[in-house]
Amino acid sequence: xxxxxxxxxxxxxxxxxxxxxxxxxxxxxxxxxxxxxxxxxxxxxxxxxxxxxxxxxxxxxxxxxxxxxxxxxxxxxxxxxxxxxxxxxxxxxxxxxxxxxxxxxxxxxxxxxxxxxxxxxxxxxxxxxxxxxxxxxxxxxxxxxxxxxxxxxxxxxxxxxxxxxxxxxxxxxxxxxxxxxxxxxxxxxxxxxxxxxxxxxxxxxxxxxxxxxxxxxxxxxxxxxxxxxxxxxxxxxxxxxxxxxxxxxxxxxxxxxxxxxxxxxxxxxxxxxxxxxxxxxxxxxxxxxxxxxxxxxxxxxxxxxxxxxxxxxxxxxxxxxxxxxxxxxxxxxxxxxxxxxxxxxxxxxxxxxxxxxxxxxxxxxxxxxxxxxxxxxxxxxxxxxxxxx
Amino acid sequence: xxxxxxxxxxxxxxxxxxxxxxxxxxxxxxxxxxxxxxxxxxxxxxxxxxxxxxxxxxxxxxxxxxxxxxxxxxxxxxxxxxxxxxxxxxxxxxxxxxxxxxxxxxxxxxxxxxxxxxxxxxxxxxxxxxxxxxxxxxxxxxxxxxxxxxxxxxxxxx
Numbered sequence: 001x002x003x004x005x006x007x008x009x010x011x012x013x014x015x016x017x018x019x020x021x022x023x024x025x026x027x028x029x030x031x032x033x034x035x036x037x038x039x040x041x042x043x044x045x046x047x048x049x050x051x052x053x054x055x056x057x058x059x060x061x062x063x064x065x066x067x068x069x070x071x072x073x074x075x076x077x078x079x080x081x082x083x084x085x086x087x088x089x090x091x092x093x094x095x096x097x098x099x100x101x102x103x104x105x106x107x108x109x110x111x112x113x114x115x116x117x118x119x120x121x122x123x124x125x126x127x128x129x130x131x132x133x134x135x136x137x138x139x140x141x142x143x144x145x146x147x148x149x150x151x152x153x154x155x156x157x158x159x160x161x162x163x164x165x166x167x168x169x170x171x172x173x174x175x176x177x178x179x180x181x182x183x184x185x186x187x188x189x190x191x192x193x194x195x196x197x198x199x200x201x202x203x204x205x206x207x208x209x210x211x212x213x214x215x216x217x218x219x220x221x222x223x224x225x226x227x228x229x230x231x232x233x234x235x236x237x238x239x240x241x242x243x244x245x246x247x248x249x250x251x252x253x254x255x256x257x258x259x260x261x262x263x264x265x266x267x268x269x270x271x272x273x274x275x276x277x278x279x280x281x282x283x284x285x286x287x288x289x290x291x292x293x294x295x296x297x298x299x300x301x302x303x304x305x306x307x308x309x310x311x312x313x314x315x316x317x318x319x320x321x322x323x324x325x326x327x328x329x330x331x332x333x334x335x336x337x338x339x340x341x342x343x344x345x346x347x348x349x350x351x352x353x354x355x356x357x358x359x360x361x362x363x364x365x366x367x368x369x370x371x372x373x374x375x376x377x378x379x380x381x382x383x384x385x386x387x388x389x
Numbered sequence: 390x391x392x393x394x395x396x397x398x399x400x401x402x403x404x405x406x407x408x409x410x411x412x413x414x415x416x417x418x419x420x421x422x423x424x425x426x427x428x429x430x431x432x433x434x435x436x437x438x439x440x441x442x443x444x445x446x447x448x449x450x451x452x453x454x455x456x457x458x459x460x461x462x463x464x465x466x467x468x469x470x471x472x473x474x475x476x477x478x479x480x481x482x483x484x485x486x487x488x489x490x491x492x493x494x495x496x497x498x499x500x501x502x503x504x505x506x507x508x509x510x511x512x513x514x515x516x517x518x519x520x521x522x523x524x525x526x527x528x529x530x531x532x533x534x535x536x537x538x539x540x541x542x543x544x545x546x547x
Binding site: 086088089090092096100102103153155156 | 422423425426429430432433434435436477479505507530
């Protein structure tokens with residue numbers, strides 16, 4: 001492979017990353033708040049990174065992007081509802097929410113894993129639809145079962161009809177309890193004409209994200225991690241090697257769902273309130289967009305992809321929606337740009353992934369044809385040689 | 390359920406040491422998670438304490454002119470007569486330290502808040518005068534329910 005081919009392959013493999021970087025950098029001068037970007041970016045990245053990490057293991061097990069991670073997010077939200085209802089405050093409240101959410105997430109993960117095992121090869125679209133379906137179940141729980149079947153103590157969060165949780169849940173009792181546990185603030189920095197505002201660094205949240213990254217690295221080296229890799233590469237070969245394929249796939253989805261539960265709790269503690277019925281709806285799409293922006297595909301993802309992706313996606317969210325109203329002179333285009341770009345990147349990345357796979361197959365076929373041609377030529381030459389002798 | 394040999398399936402599995410060990414580990418994990426949940430609930434349970442320095446309707450005692458109260462690990466709050474202040478504390482036995490700001494000895498008492506009680510009210514003038522009970526349960530939502538809120542609108546049909 002010559003240098004030109006290498007460069008073009010590198011460009012093709014990282015096309016989504018380059019498009020996003022170019023778009024964000026182009027919007028930066030028009031965003032009007034460049035000085036605040038480092039602080040906002042730090043808050044956004046630490047808020048989201050855990051959720052995006054939840055997608056790695058199913059990709060590793062060959063199940064593509066687990067859009068049913070919203071089930072884990074729902075479990076986390078149910079935990080937070082109980083936490084607010086029982087008025088468990090601060091970091092203890094988060095721990096309490098996680099403890100409540102864990103068994104629910106495991107249950108949801110088992111359900112999702114079983115469903116996805118029945119539609120091998122179409123996991124992504126199935127998990128997407130499963131997420132929509134379970135949203136209905138979640139709303140049934142939140143709007144009808146809380147206060148009737150599941151007891152609610154606080155009239156503050158209960159709908160006045162006597163059952164159901166209010167649409168917006170105030171999370172003031174747990175707000176920032178993890179981010180502010182141990183945090184440092186850098187001083188403001190002046191770079192030429194630009195003043196970068198102080199950046200708050202939430203050390204505990206970062207430590208948890210780093211610990212999760214190390215856990216994933218360690219997990220990949222375990223027997224179960226190697227089994228997942230084998231299943232992800234080729235299910236038939238893995239089965240022939242004695243690996244329980246279905247069980248391995250279910251475990252990967254359960255781990256992803258439980259991580260999504262914790263990720264959603266970390267995400268929501270960073271925000272003051274929770275949209276009770278639909279806070280989870282965008283979780284899967286945003287996490288998928290982030291990991292795809294980072295250069296991951298439906299069949300390969302790494303920690304590097306997560307970190308690059310979360311940073312780039314939120315860098316784009318900080319610049320493009322703010323630049324768009326200035327460029328187009330209309331304030332309401334900001335949200336349009338946000339949605340358009342996040343969904344657009346998912347579509348673009350999946351199309352590129354399909355294109356790459358097709359290209360790879362074509363290359364493999366061509367290589368086979370050439371190899372077959374060379375063998376035939378060699379055979380013919382050998383036969384001619386034999387005839388002459 | 391019995392199998393063909395007349396022994397139950399569970400007892401056969403329980404005879405297997407690997408199964409027994411797995412079961413023990415899983416049971417221990419479940420107990421650990423439940424223990425963490427219970428511990429965080431007890432330690433992190435928040436209560437709102439209403440610090441009251443108001444004149445009662447029956448005029449049975451006088452409010453304190455000025456005082457400073459510190460509850461648990463929170464910051465000290467200053468109250469003047471006719472004022473109520475809300476303070477959130479965690480745990481069931483926070484320490485209340487009141488400086489009366491009149492040269493008299495500060496008072497330090499340990500509150501005992503029932504686990505299920507969300508709000509308690511501390512009548513600081515009663516505490517100063519030694520009138521019992523100076524701490525009582527408080528029910529802010531007893532008469533007024535929050536305003537009606539509609540269920541969310543249905544999302545768009547597919």
